[in-house]
Amino acid sequence: MGYPKDLLSSRSIIEHGKYALIAPEGLVNNVIPGFENCIISILGSPKLGASFVDYIVTMQNEGKNTEGFGGQEDVETFVYVIEGKIKAAAGEQEFELEESGYLYCPPGTKMYLENNWGEDSRLFLYKQKYRPLKGRKPWVYSNHANKIEYRNYDNMHNVNIKDLLPTDIDFDMNFHILSFDPAACHPFIETHVQEHGAYLLSGEGMYNLDNQWVPVKKGDYIFMGPYVHQAAYAVGRENLTYVYSKDCNRDAAL
Template sequence: MTTPRYSTPVGGLPAQTDLTTDRAVFTEAYAVLPRGTMRDIVTSSLPFWDDTRLWVIARPLSGFAETFSQYIVEVSPGGGSDRPELDPAAEGVLFVVRGSLVVTIDGSAHELTAGGYAFVPPGTDWRVRNTSGAVATFHWVRKAYERVEGIDVPEPFVTNEVDVPGGEMPGTDGRWTTQRFVDPLDVRHDMHVNIVNFEPGGVIPFPETHVMEHGLYVLEGKAVYLLNNDWVEVQEGDFLWLRAFCPQACYAGGPGRFRYLLYKDVNRHAKLSRQLV
């Protein structure tokens, strides 16, 4: 496997001489947050986190993400948190894209370097600290875990993407692969956060139209993505949100690989509203 590389926000502020026009789009079916929107003035802070800032790129909101939130978290040397998650119902995935972090889960410490991946179930005792001398950056995907009577909550685990082989999509000769961090048939999990890979010229050859909501952060490369009725150019560092049933496809037209971190909600009944009579 080719050595992975990952895009991270550049921060800063564009020059006063730069053009304001960019590729940012927000519609009822999808949104595109180009990498140029992730600047210093839109960062946030969190309670009980030291020397840390983050970009909130998705949050549950009417007309936007419904099932998840996603942050890009930048931790300075010595920074981190002993109380990172305040919601006992929240599960999370951490994916490191720069530097290294020590993540302690139920008393066991794990060093996560670039490509490091951790799944943290709801109600878990965990903490995170940057013990290195350089800035560390990671994605943090959060979801309210949907418990099902008779099905256990999945255990925490830590791995690295270099240890997770890509599964070839049928009929693609390896041009389209997916690195799955949990078994798709394991119904204990109600979300998947995977990495999708396309070699140059690889395509999704039909407009996928399905029940899963998506968050999609481009780790590497560029492509043209079909979002509803629009073909949109995207590149490393961009974030895309896709509402459930938004038609989607892509063509990897760049000179190198096109890769993205993909969230989707899975393995649960559709919630039905109840009306009072």
């Protein structure tokens, strides 16, 4: 980066346990054992107040994870390809994931990632502890979001959503892509027990985080904790679109 050209400043906002906006300009590289030729930054984590861990990864040519990601008996993992393409494996199953491709690995299944197509690939990576349900067990699942049709969000034709994982109760979480046409917004300010980790894929907007309206744009990361007010307006000339996680299908623990 070299010497700064102006006064140091940041758009990032951190409210531990409540919400965070993390702009890409302030990210630093974290060394994660097993990841080779990768520029990787930890975004959401328990230190921020999240029950999961999110990462943004630039996997350079010949970048890979040699030791596998996840694989513990109580940890589930997910990867989404933002740009480029990679080879991915869930145990013995192999997948070719291009832009918008993704892979979910259930507890006990290691995820392996490799980039050998000659250019960088950018990945949104996730892990969390699985909350078991008697008689139920999730399974390996892979697809490309570009192959999934949008459906209207809460009967609004200018806001659309995709479910990336099965809505089956075996899964205790899901990933979605939510897209707002320019000038579109949520139908109301949401307040709920679920938490989110969201990566903005395109566009610009104003996001309500705990009743504070903040500007957001492509490349930003947003963490939203339980019961934090949240809603968005899309502004600009292209859709405000983001991929995000959501815990679901389980009762609140005492």
